Amino acid sequence: MALTDASLTALRVFREVAERGTLTAAASALGYTQSAVSRQISSLERAAGASLLERRHDGVRLTPAGRVVLRHAAVVVDQVDAGARELAGLPDDPGTVRLGWFASAGAVLVPRALAALRESHPGITVTTREGGTPALVRALRAGALDLALLGSAPPFRPPDAETPALEVRTLAERALRVAVPEGHPLARGDYIDAADLHGQRWIAGPGSAATGGAGDSTGMGAWPGLDERPEVAHSARDWLAKLSLVAAGCGLTTVPAMLAAVVPPGVRVLPVRGGPKEQRRLLLARLPGPLPEPVARLTQALRAAALSR
Amino acid sequence: MALTDASLTALRVFREVAERGTLTAAASALGYTQSAVSRQISSLERAAGASLLERRHDGVRLTPAGRVVLRHAAVVVDQVDAGARELAGLPDDPGTVRLGWFASAGAVLVPRALAALRESHPGITVTTREGGTPALVRALRAGALDLALLGSAPPFRPPDAETPALEVRTLAERALRVAVPEGHPLARGDYIDAADLHGQRWIAGPGSAATGGAGDSTGMGAWPGLDERPEVAHSARDWLAKLSLVAAGCGLTTVPAMLAAVVPPGVRVLPVRGGPKEQRRLLLARLPGPLPEPVARLTQALRAAALSR
DNA sequence: TGAGGGCCATGACGATTACGCATACCACAG
DNA sequence: CTGTGGTATGCGTAATCGTCATGGCCCTCA
Numbered sequence: 001m002a003l004t005d006a007s008l009t010a011l012r013v014f015r016e017v018a019e020r021g022t023l024t025a026a027a028s029a030l031g032y033t034q035s036a037v038s039r040q041i042s043s044l045e046r047a048a049g050a051s052l053l054e055r056r057h058d059g060v061r062l063t064p065a066g067r068v069v070l071r072h073a074a075v076v077v078d079q080v081d082a083g084a085r086e087l088a089g090l091p092d093d094p095g096t097v098r099l100g101w102f103a104s105a106g107a108v109l110v111p112r113a114l115a116a117l118r119e120s121h122p123g124i125t126v127t128t129r130e131g132g133t134p135a136l137v138r139a140l141r142a143g144a145l146d147l148a149l150l151g152s153a154p155p156f157r158p159p160d161a162e163t164p165a166l167e168v169r170t171l172a173e174r175a176l177r178v179a180v181p182e183g184h185p186l187a188r189g190d191y192i193d194a195a196d197l198h199g200q201r202w203i204a205g206p207g208s209a210a211t212g213g214a215g216d217s218t219g220m221g222a223w224p225g226l227d228e229r230p231e232v233a234h235s236a237r238d239w240l241a242k243l244s245l246v247a248a249g250c251g252l253t254t255v256p257a258m259l260a261a262v263v264p265p266g267v268r269v270l271p272v273r274g275g276p277k278e279q280r281r282l283l284l285a286r287l288p289g290p291l292p293e294p295v296a297r298l299t300q301a302l303r304a305a306a307l308s309r
Numbered sequence: 310m311a312l313t314d315a316s317l318t319a320l321r322v323f324r325e326v327a328e329r330g331t332l333t334a335a336a337s338a339l340g341y342t343q344s345a346v347s348r349q350i351s352s353l354e355r356a357a358g359a360s361l362l363e364r365r366h367d368g369v370r371l372t373p374a375g376r377v378v379l380r381h382a383a384v385v386v387d388q389v390d391a392g393a394r395e396l397a398g399l400p401d402d403p404g405t406v407r408l409g410w411f412a413s414a415g416a417v418l419v420p421r422a423l424a425a426l427r428e429s430h431p432g433i434t435v436t437t438r439e440g441g442t443p444a445l446v447r448a449l450r451a452g453a454l455d456l457a458l459l460g461s462a463p464p465f466r467p468p469d470a471e472t473p474a475l476e477v478r479t480l481a482e483r484a485l486r487v488a489v490p491e492g493h494p495l496a497r498g499d500y501i502d503a504a505d506l507h508g509q510r511w512i513a514g515p516g517s518a519a520t521g522g523a524g525d526s527t528g529m530g531a532w533p534g535l536d537e538r539p540e541v542a543h544s545a546r547d548w549l550a551k552l553s554l555v556a557a558g559c560g561l562t563t564v565p566a567m568l569a570a571v572v573p574p575g576v577r578v579l580p581v582r583g584g585p586k587e588q589r590r591l592l593l594a595r596l597p598g599p600l601p602e603p604v605a606r607l608t609q610a611l612r613a614a615a616l617s618r
Numbered sequence: 619t620g621a622g623g624g625c626c627a628t629g630a631c632g633a634t635t636a637c638g639c640a641t642a643c644c645a646c647a648g
Numbered sequence: 649c650t651g652t653g654g655t656a657t658g659c660g661t662a663a664t665c666g667t668c669a670t671g672g673c674c675c676t677c678a
Contacts, residue, residue, distance in 0.1 A: 003393035008317055009636090011389075024654060036637050038656060043635095048396055055655060057645040065396060072392030076385050083381030084312035087357055087374060318665090333625060345666050347627060352664090364626060366674040 003047050003069070008080060010044040011073040013037055014052065018070050019169070022059035044069070071307065078304055082120055097126050097298045100136040100148035104220075104239060105282065108258045109149065109171075113305040117298060124294045133159065140166065140287060146295050149302070151256075152281040159285055166285045171306035174257040176278040177269045178223060179242075181249040187268045194275035197223050201251035202230045203242050220254045225275040243267055256280060282306060312357050312378070317389060319353040320382040322346055323361065327379050328478060331368035353378070383616055387609060391429065405434040406607045409445040409457035413529075413548060414591065417567045418458065418480075422614040426607055433603045442468065449475065449596060455604050458611070460565075461590040468594055477594045480615035483566040485587040486578045487532060488551075490558040496577045503584035506532050510540050510560035512551050529563045534584040552576055565589060591615060 016026040017037065027037040045052050052066035062070060101110050114126055136148040137159045149171075150159055159166055178197070180187045186196060202222040222230035242253050247266035260269035272278070284302055286295070325335040326346065336346040354361050361375035371379060410419050423435055445457040446468045458480075459468055468475055487506070489496045495505060511531040551562050556575035569578035581587070593611055595604070 003396055004317075004389055006317065006389065007636095008313075008315065012313075022654065033638055034655075035639080035657080039636075042656085050396065057654065059654070068396055069392060072388055072395070076388045076392075079381055079385045079388065080313055080315070083378060083385075086381070087312055087359065087377050316664095331625065332627095342667060343626075344628080344668080348665075351627085366625065368625070 002049070006044055006047040007040075008077070010040045010047070011069075012077050013040040014044055014066075015070060015073050015077055017041060017053070017060060018062055018066070074303065074307060078300060081300075085120060097124065097292075097294045098146045099126055099298065100139055100145045102133065102136070102149065102151055104256045104259050105149045105151075108261050109282070109302065109305050112308070113298070113301040116304065117301040120301070121294075121297050124297055126298060137166070137285070140285060146286060146292075147298060147302075148285050150283040150285050152283050154279060156281060159283070165288070167288045168283050168285045170281050171284050171303055172258075172282040173279055174282075175271060176220075176224070176254050176280055177257050177260065177271050179246045179253050179255045179259075179263060179267050179269050181246055182266045182268055183249065184252075184268075186252075186270070189270070191271045191273050194223070194225060194272050197226055197252075197272070198228055200231070203246060203251045203253040220256075223252075223254050223272065224278050225272070227275070254278075256282075258282070315353055315356040316349075317386070319349045319356070321386050322349040323353055323375075324379060324382050324386055326350060326362070326369060327371055327375070380616055383612065387613055390609075394429070406601075406603045407455045408435055408607065409448055409454045411442065411445070411458065411460055413565045413568050414458045414460075417570050418591070418611065418614050421617070422607070422610040425614065426610040429610070430603075430606050433606055435607060446475070446594070449594060455595060455601075456607060456611075457594050459592040459594055461592050462588075465590060468592070474597070475594045476597045477592050479590050480593050480612055481567075481591040482588055483591075484580060485529075485533070485563050485589055486566050486569065486580050488555045488562050488564045488568075488572060488576050488578050490555055491575045491577055492558065493561075493577075495561075495579070498579070500580045500582050503532070503534060503581050506535055506561075506581070508540075512555060512560045512562040529565075532561075532563050532581065533587050534581075563587075565591075567591070 013026060013030060013032070016030055017023055020026045020029060023037045023041065024034045026032075027034045030037070032040075041053065048065060048069055050065035051063050052069055053060040054063055099110070117124060117126065133150045133152075136145065136150060139145045140148050150168075152159075159168065178186075178192055180192070186192050186200075239259065243255075243259075243263050246253055246263075255263075255269060257269075257271075263269055284299060291299075322335060322339060322341070325339055326332055329335045329338060332346045332350065333343045335341075336343045339346070341349075350362065357374060357378055359374035360372050361378055362369040363372055408419070426433060426435065442459045442461075445454065445459060448454040449457050459477075461468075468477065487495075487501055489501070495501050495509075548568065552564075552568075552572050555562055556573050564572075564578060566578075566580075572578055593608060600608075
């Protein structure tokens with residue numbers, strides 16, 4: 001028996017379980033009994049030939065194999081749903097969703113998601129605005145935004161400590177990279193050794209902290225793991241300006257992996273090896289409560305966009 | 310009952326039927342009886358709430374609804390298969406595949422497919438070469454190529470008449486478009502009326518036939534459905550040169566829809582309405598015989614690339 | 619015109635799967 | 649110790665899946 005023998009129902013159930021954290025909650029959400037959900041999971045694990053979930057007293061956790069299957073399952077289920085929608089030509093719920101985002105997410109993920117959403121749900125209107133993580137969280141709390149894309153750096157803490165806790169899901173977690181000019185010596189390899197970042201000139205973000213530790217990329221500039229005082233040759237907030245400077249050979253800058261998709265000609269985006277792992281998370285946050293259909297659709301679009309490379 | 314209630318088996322069967330053209334052939338290929346396949350199709354049609362196939366005495370044809378479902382089904386099934394492979398960590402068969410292609414396919418589809426293949430199967434080496442359809446067919450026959458991307462124009466005939474017949478599958482069928490400069494009056498709308506193509510200056514392909522009827526885009530230039538003698542302002546083979554000329558405002562040119570993905574700034578690619586439908590097919594051909602694993606993988610990658618927009 | 623071949627649909631039947639109900643077991647908190 | 653929350657599994661019922669056999673339609677050829 002192989003994963004290819006899995007059923008769509010099992011994949012759909014698995015995704016719901018992974019999101020909700022317990023078989024019981026997933027069952028309730030999908031209109032099954034816990035028993036049926038348990039069997040679907042068991043069936044999927046047999047097909048996968050691996051345990052996909054660790055069972056704990058208070059729910060389940062994904063195993064590494066579970067994470068692999070979840071990634072594929074999400075794509076599959078969303079694709080089937082998209083097919084159903086297209087086929088039915090369903091009149092979707094009209095509505096407006098208000099989304100907040102930080103700059104690098106706005107440059108890549110948001111356009112990608114909005115384009116997909118415009119195609120799959122032409123009736124949904126999305127308004128968006130840029131902001132830093134603290135400001136976006138305040139706007140969520142105030143009810144001025146329905147959804148917000150937030151960045152998060154280690155140690156990965158909740159966006160704020162107020163109650164009720166924000167409903168936060170991780171869309172992606174990827175390592176930071178460095179953008180180098182095409183002709184730069186460091187551009188010759190497939191990665192940059194952290195030790196080779198010594199003595200480089202950097203294009204930093206705004207503010208006094210040249211390394212910009214915030215997860216939302218606003219202050220990003222010199223490599224955060226750099227164990228020397230960085231030489232800051234330029235300081236800029238605008239990503240297009242920063243990347244143009246890189247292209248012009250003016251220096252290096254740290255970028256979220258996502259930005260690699262939109263760098264202009266003359267720029268290479270490379271991972272860094274050695275030194276501490278510089279991971280960043282892309283989060284999607286909202287206030288707890290019923291999930292309106294347009295918000296759910298945008299959430300799906302953002303998730304799909306984050307899963308695609 | 311909705312498409313979301315469909316089974317993976319039904320989707321897999323449906324795709325095989327669509328490719329092979331008869332329920333009987335699909336059944337044989339998948340190890341089912343014709344009866345089981347017929348029921349899977351019926352089940353899928355119930356889920357879709359529409360007829361997906363026209364039944365004819367010699368097999369089946371896709372309905373418009375069937376085409377929609379096929380597009381999604383292919384993605385779903387390939388994604389499940391990809392998940393299975395990733396999960397199994399299967400050592401893939403190493404090997405080299407030789408692929409032939411014509412220029413516009415080489416500019417878009419081949420890079421896209423090869424990039425995807427490099428990621429999913431790093432052990433597979435692909436060598437490619439450009440050629441026109443007649444030359445590529447000869448190379449297939451001579452065993453110098455494993456696969457070839459061929460263009461086909463109406464009336465859609467087999468690539469040649471030799472035996473054994475080449476194994477040919479249609480990856481895509483799309484209408485030709487016209488590339489116009491951004492500032493051109495015809496660039497203002499979402500489409501071009503065929504009547505408005507009168508009197509335009511054209512960037513033609515090589516050779517004496519300015520409209521270049523061959524499906525493989527080599528001679529493509531003036532709109533093939535043009536009912537006047539075209540004014541040819543430029544003649545070029547190289548697509549980058551042609552498109553750069555368009556961007557520079559030197560004239561219009563006919564392009565396969567696929568090329569819209571890689572036009573440089575300053576170019577708009579628009580469909581044409583009115584006049585005869587100018588459809589072109591993208592075919593993938595090989596000699597009949599056992600399908601080596603690396604060839605199958607490249608075939609899948611090319612198919613996936615052709616399905617994505 | 620009739621025979622034969624190819625193709626799809628469907629009745630009948632047996633095997634397998636899916637799901638709900640009830641229950642057992644485990645961990646944790648008060 | 650009791651109550652709560654969570655997962656796994658036995659049992660019974662209903663639905664689904666696939667094969668075999670058959671019928672109907674269309675086309676080709678002698």
